[in-house]
Amino acid sequence: MSTNWASATAIALLLSLSTSAAHAEEVTAWRLFISDHADPKVTVIDAVNGGKLDTFQIKGPASLHRSESGRTVFAVQGSAGVVTGIASGISFEDHGEHGDIDVEAPKLADVEIAGEKPSHFVEHDGDFAVFFDGEGVARIISEKAVLEGKSDFREVKTDAPQHGVAVAYGSHVLLSEPHREKPDELPVGIRVADKAGMQVGGIHACPDLHGEASSGNILAFACAIGLLVVTQGDGTPAIRHLPYADSLSDGKTTTLIGGRGLQYLLGNYGADKVVLIDPTLESDAFRLISLPTRRVHFAVDPVRAKFAYVFTEDGQLHQLDVVKGEIANSLKLTDPYSMDGHWSDPRPRVAVAGDRIVVTDPLQGVLHLVDATSFEKTGDIAVEGKPFNIVSVGGSGQTHEGE
Amino acid sequence: MSRTLKLAALVGVITSLPITLSVAAAENLKVVASFSIIADFARNVGGDRVDIIALVGPNGDAHVYEPKPADAAAVGSADVVLVNGLQFEGFLQRLVEASATKAPIVELTKGGEVLRNTEEEHHHDHDNAAKGEEGHAAEAEEGHEEPHHHHGESDPHAWQSVHNAEVYVKNIANAFCAADAAGCDTYRANAESYGEQIEALEEEIKAAVAEIPEGKRTIITSHDAFGYFEHEYGIKFLAPEGISTESEASAADVAALIKQIRQDKASAIFVENVTNPRLIEQIASETGLKVGGELYSDALSGENGPAATYIEMMRHNITTIKGAILAS
Known part of the structure; x- marks a missing residue:
């Protein structure tokens, strides 16, 4: 490990004056959860000091998802047919004028959701929906149940196995509609089901449905014909079609992520472009941004709302200014990772942990650390194996002695 | 619910960032107003010397507004940004940060009569909100709560008093004068004329x-x-x-x-x-x-x-x- 810890976000133990009898300490804690490309394990790294906290053995190589609260991390093991919940060990409680942080050891949450080919994992308002492609079934569970170690999930079925998606949307569920004639192809629309599982309204057309994201109070699905934009309607979800602009070149979005702090969506659009989307607009909603080479992965910065990051196959990390719609900075981090070959070959992934951007480098077995403010590389953390998918959890809060 | 509202007279002047900009007389002043009511005040004071963008438009709810990149761009290129203050615009801090604006951010409730929000004294939040680094910014980071805010000690809806509306108008005139000295006489005259109209309005309400x-x-x-x-x-x-x-x-x-x-x-x-x-x-x-x-x-x-x-x-x-x- 070679890390410039002087520039890192150090644990801040600032004794503060408190109006309460108990002394309050300001504590910062960040954890990185990293899955391996080949081995069934999740490694947990303390992002503040770079040390390894734990390694959890799971059943298959996993893609990782963190809950919005940060209390839970999910390892979706498609080949092993199971989703494993992990308690991150970091939780927050809001007291209005300040927030308390509680830091414990991370641990497996004793919750597994099994089924054939788990794929898309979507959280909405504290409910997680995992879609099992091999069954065409979504299993929905609350974060509360996961943290209590209870596998209390409910099932919502679609008409056929498919590479689908489901979103628990309040008292409704949004479900992908399978392609009837060619079930191996992508879904063709979205169906709204009520609490009893009954269909509400017609099917909302969304051919080649793949990709979903939320930003603020808006949820969107990506389709061949544009987006389906979902907002809270009067009792039922309101869904409208936002077609791609005529000015865009031929293409479609198949991966979406949602802005934090600013409301926007960022999607892929062709191999060497990304598209910034304002889903509230009727026209001029899309801004296409060309990249120097083909795109590997992209992520939004949840703290510095004006930035997102795109990693490209030439080994560069790009800082994307979402306000100006242009690349503001680029930084060479790794050897080239060609996008030729299988889509799931080991390639870098990006996460943001407080003031740091963390990029996995699976073929070198390291995490690259980049200061999010200066956009300069500050260090590396070695990780055994091929560190691949990554999520970060953490923040700052107060702890109170004697309470 | 019924709450005791205590009057707290806050003495203040226009709050602004240290940098104020002067614009050439030939160019209209570029003004961003946080919501529609402030935009209307600004229109009455600025007349045809100002171009106004309202972030939260008619029938929009500023309490839950989600700012867009285009809003950050508008704030970034504004000469003056007019806001209510009193934590009404929970989105303001992250929007201003994203915009990197150098325009003065003018809180129009400064100098007005402000009522305390006694609700806040008893308020404990209902969700397990993450409080990440640097307050609101890292709330967003933890993503759970779409970055939201807590209303502060004061009730922000000060415009519902016509007397306070007069303070808003005076503050707008001062802000416009600071940014566009050549138009100051016009702004002051407009503010006075509009002030008379809203004084008459207050009499109507009382009657x-x-x-x-x-x-x-x-x-x-x-x-x-x-x-x-x-x-x-x-x-x-x-x-x-x-x-x-x-x-x-x-x-x-x-x-x-x-x-x-x-x-x-x-x-x-x-x-x-x-x-x-x-x-x-x-x-x-x-x-x-x-x-x-x-x-x-x-x-x-x-x-x-x-x-x-x-x-x-x-x-x-x-x-x-x-x-x-x-x-x-």
Whole structure:
């Protein structure tokens, strides 16, 4: 490990004056959860000091998802047919004028959701929906149940196995509609089901449905014909079609992520472009941004709302200014990772942990650390194996002695 | 719910960032207003010397507004940014950070009479909100709560007092003068003329309230947006939701309100233009009150609506309130 810890976000133990009898300490804690490309394990790294906290053995190589609260991390093991919940060990409680942080050891949450080919994992308002492609079934569970170690999930079925998606949307569920004639192809629309599982309204057309994201109070699905934009309607979800602009070149979005702090969506659009989307607009909603080479992965910065990051196959990390719609900075981090070959070959992934951007480098077995403010590389953390998918959890809060 | 509002006179002047910009007289002043009511004030003061963008438009709810990259771009290129302050615009900090603007951010409630929000003193948040690094910014980071804010010690809906509206207008004139000295005489003249109009409006409101029997001056709205109207003009407002529309009223809140409505013998109930009418309709149904119309609380109506300007909004509200009470 070679890390410039002087520039890192150090644990801040600032004794503060408190109006309460108990002394309050300001504590910062960040954890990185990293899955391996080949081995069934999740490694947990303390992002503040770079040390390894734990390694959890799971059943298959996993893609990782963190809950919005940060209390839970999910390892979706498609080949092993199971989703494993992990308690991150970091939780927050809001007291209005300040927030308390509680830091414990991370641990497996004793919750597994099994089924054939788990794929898309979507959280909405504290409910997680995992879609099992091999069954065409979504299993929905609350974060509360996961943290209590209870596998209390409910099932919502679609008409056929498919590479689908489901979103628990309040008292409704949004479900992908399978392609009837060619079930191996992508879904063709979205169906709204009520609490009893009954269909509400017609099917909302969304051919080649793949990709979903939320930003603020808006949820969107990506389709061949544009987006389906979902907002809270009067009792039922309101869904409208936002077609791609005529000015865009031929293409479609198949991966979406949602802005934090600013409301926007960022999607892929062709191999060497990304598209910034304002889903509230009727026209001029899309801004296409060309990249120097083909795109590997992209992520939004949840703290510095004006930035997102795109990693490209030439080994560069790009800082994307979402306000100006242009690349503001680029930084060479790794050897080239060609996008030729299988889509799931080991390639870098990006996460943001407080003031740091963390990029996995699976073929070198390291995490690259980049200061999010200066956009300069500050260090590396070695990780055994091929560190691949990554999520970060953490923040700052107060702890109170004697309470 | 009914809350004791204590008057706190805050003495202050326009708050601005250290850098103020002067623009060439030939160019219009580029003004961003955080919401529609402020945009209307700015239009009256600035006339044809200013170009105004309102971030939260007609019938929009600033409490829950999600700023867009285009908003950050507008703020970034503005000469003056006009905001309410008192933590009304929960999105403001992250928007200003994202915009990297050098324009003065002018809080128009500075120097006005500000009511304390006693709700906040008893308020403990209902969710397990993450409080990440650097306050609001890292709330966003933890993503859970779409970065939201806590309303502070003060009730932000100060424009519901016409007296305070005059303070807003004076502050806008001062801000425009600082940014565009060549137009200052025009701004001051416009502000004075408009000030006279809203002074006359206040007399209209007082006269209308005087026609309402004292025993019938308790009414219901969706959220606590009318504390200043109550303080200034003597109409008592009860509401299921608090100062912000961010959090929904609990079943216990609604039950307590219904009990209070019966105790206080509320005369009328109203929906608001920025909130879902369903809860009010439910309360109306349970209490036997008839919905007396729509009040404009935190936003103007569209151009063709009954409250397209501040003056029209206040006139529409008191006319609607008076009409419903007298018909009850």
